[in-house]
Structures are given as C-alpha cells and as structure tokens.
Amino acid sequence: MEKKQKKSSFIDVTAPGKKMGRGHLHPLTQAMDKAGDIFQSMGFEIADGPELETEYYNFDALNIPADHPARAMQDTFWIKSKEKLLLRTHTSSVQIRYMERNQPPFRIISPGRVFRMEATDATHETQFYQIEGLMVDKKTNLANLKAVIKIFLRRFFGDENIDIRFRASYFPFVEPGVEVDMKFKGKWLEIAGAGMVHPKILDNMKLDPNEWQGFAFGMSVDRLAMIKYKIDDIRLFYSGDLRFIKQF
Numbered sequence: 001m002e003k004k005q006k007k008s009s010f011i012d013v014t015a016p017g018k019k020m021g022r023g024h025l026h027p028l029t030q031a032m033d034k035a036g037d038i039f040q041s042m043g044f045e046i047a048d049g050p051e052l053e054t055e056y057y058n059f060d061a062l063n064i065p066a067d068h069p070a071r072a073m074q075d076t077f078w079i080k081s082k083e084k085l086l087l088r089t090h091t092s093s094v095q096i097r098y099m100e101r102n103q104p105p106f107r108i109i110s111p112g113r114v115f116r117m118e119a120t121d122a123t124h125e126t127q128f129y130q131i132e133g134l135m136v137d138k139k140t141n142l143a144n145l146k147a148v149i150k151i152f153l154r155r156f157f158g159d160e161n162i163d164i165r166f167r168a169s170y171f172p173f174v175e176p177g178v179e180v181d182m183k184f185k186g187k188w189l190e191i192a193g194a195g196m197v198h199p200k201i202l203d204n205m206k207l208d209p210n211e212w213q214g215f216a217f218g219m220s221v222d223r224l225a226m227i228k229y230k231i232d233d234i235r236l237f238y239s240g241d242l243r244f245i246k247q248f
Contacts, residue, residue, distance in 0.1 A: 027248045028129055028237055031225040032111050035131050038155045039109045042148065044133065047108045049094035051115075055084040057093040062173040063200045077115050087115035090218060092173060095134045099205040104212050107135040111221065122233045129221035136197065136207070136214030142166070142178075145194055145215040153182055153191070157228060164191075173198050174216055184227065192219035 025033075036046055049057075059071060069075060070089060077087040094110035111131040118124055135144065146164065154162045165188070166178040174195025182191040194217035199209035222234050229248065231237075236244050 024245050024248060026237075026245060027225050027229055027231075028221060030248060031221050031228065032129060032131070034156060035152070035221065035224070036109070036111060038152050039131075039133065042107075042151065044107045044109045044135075047094050047098045047110045048112065049088075049091070049097050049110065051088055051113060052079070052085055053088040053093050055086065057096050058086060058088050058090075061096045061201070061204055062092050063198050063204075064172045068172065075117055077117055088112075089116055090114050091130050091132045092216070092218065095132065095216065096201075096205070098134070099136075099207070104207065104214075105137040107133070107137075109133045120235065122235070125222070125234050125238065127238070128234070130218060131221050132216065132218040134197070134214060134216045136202075136212055138212060140196075140214050142176075142196065142215065145196075145217065148215075149180055149192065149194070149217060156224065157184065159184070166194075169193065169195075171195060173201055175199070180217070180219075189227065191223070192217050194218070 040046065055071075059068070064070065076089055079085040079087070091110040091112045091114060094112070095108065098106070098108055098110075109131055110133075112129065113127055114130045115127050116124075117126065120126060133148070135148070146166065150162070150164050153164065154160050163183040165181050165183070167181065169177045169179040171177040171193055175198045177193070177195035179190060180192040180194050181188045183189075194215065197214040197216050202209045202212055202214070222237060225231065225237070226234060
C-alpha cells in the first residue's frame with residue numbers, strides 16, 4: 001500500500017486573504033445616535049422606559065381625556081390583561097416616569113420605539129422610532145424651545161441655514177401647543193409637535209405650576225432619517241434588505 005502523503009504545513013503568506021464581510025449600522029441607529037449626541041452636548045440626559053406600558057402612563061398622566069380617539073382600538077395596540085396594558089404610542093410616558101423620580105430643574109430626551117395601529121404606506125408604519133424632549137425649570141419659555149430645536153436641526157442636518165417656525169396647534173399635554181416646521185433647502189417641512197407643559201401635568205407630578213414651567217417636544221427619528229438620507233419610503237427601514245442597509 002502506498003503511504004499516505006502528509007499534508008503540507010506550508011502556508012503561502014503572499015496569497016490574498018478571504019475578504020471578511022463588514023457590518024453596517026442601520027440608518028435609524030445612526031440617526032438615533034447622532035440625535036442623542038447632539039442633545040447630550042446641550043445638557044440633556046437620555047431617559048429610557050418600557051415599550052409595554054400602562055394606560056395611566058401612556059394616557060391618564062398626560063392629560064389625554066378618556067374619550068380621546070387615540071385610546072380607541074383602531075389607533076392603539078391594547079394587550080388583553082387586567083392591568084390595561086398597551087404598546088406605547090409615544091415616549092412621553094418616559095417623561096412621566098422620570099418626573100416621578102426626579103426633582104427639577106432637569107432636561108431629558110426619551111428616544112425609543114413606538115407603535116400605532118394604522119395603515120402602512122410610504123410615510124406611515126405600525127412601528128417607528130421617536131425622540132421626545134422635556135425641559136423643566138423656573139424660567140423656561142417658548143423662546144428656549146425654539147432655540148433648542150433650531151440648534152438640534154442645524155447640527156443634525158449640517159446646515160446652518162435651516163430655520164424653523166411655530167404654528168398654533170393642540171395637544172392635550174401642552175398649553176400652548178405648536179407644530180414645528182423646518183425650512184430645509186427652500187421648502188417648509190412639518191418636523192415636530194411641541195409646546196409648554198400643561199399645568200395639569202405639573203400638578204399631577206406634585207410640581208407647583210406657579211413655580212415651575214417647562215417645554216416638551218416630539219419628532220419622528222424615521223422622518224429625520226428619511227430627509228437626511230433622501231429616502232422616499234419608510235418601509236425600507238424595516239424591509240431587512242441588505243442591499244439597502246449596505247448603502248449607509
């Protein structure tokens with residue numbers, strides 16, 4: 001029998017190596033990280049909370065009436081339970097949890113995933129990422145709110161020519177409430193909802209509205225990313241298509 005030849009231990013160090021696949025951060029992750037860095041540079045703390053929330057934190061504590069449309073089955077994912085649990089529809093619930101545990105002055109942002117029972121199309125998804133902000137102090141006002149949002153948007157998009165405007169609007173948890181529009185490359189785009197924290201919410205948190213006041217705002221991270229990266233369909237973020245992810 002022929003002797004089996006021993007395998008050569010020779011290694012050709014000049015041979016080209018195998019190309020390793022490179023990982024990519026999801027564009028929403030990139031947008032969340034960038035937004036967090038910007039707000040932290042302005043003194044905001046990042047606060048987190050549960051995605052599975054109670055009716056109290058998601059609605060009651062935020063001055064949302066019992067007959068408000070957002071509570072309806074067609075708008076909210078309710079969980080069958082004795083505790084009236086639901087998938088949070090915004091991250092404002094995190095602000096309530098934070099105010100229960102901390103005394104002002106403070107400034108926080110609460111980024112995270114939220115859920116809405118709505119039809120899916122190029123600009124709407126049943127889940128998306130949101131970033132909300134809250135600042136409470138003794139002399140906080142709408143001018144402070146406008147300055148914070150303008151600084152954030154200019155840094156996020158890298159454009160010092162960005163301007164913003166306020167339009168009167170209604171949200172149960174702020175008074176007065178405003179819609180925030182951004183002038184970006186010559187066009188006005190709706191970018192956020194905001195306003196001064198409603199006195200009832202401060203009172204619920206055992207804060208004297210005559211001593212403390214604050215502003216709150218909320219914006220979609222998905223929308224920010226769509227504008228920044230020129231994406232025309234929100235569903236691409238959740239498609240799992242590596243051809244899309246590898247572009248970022």
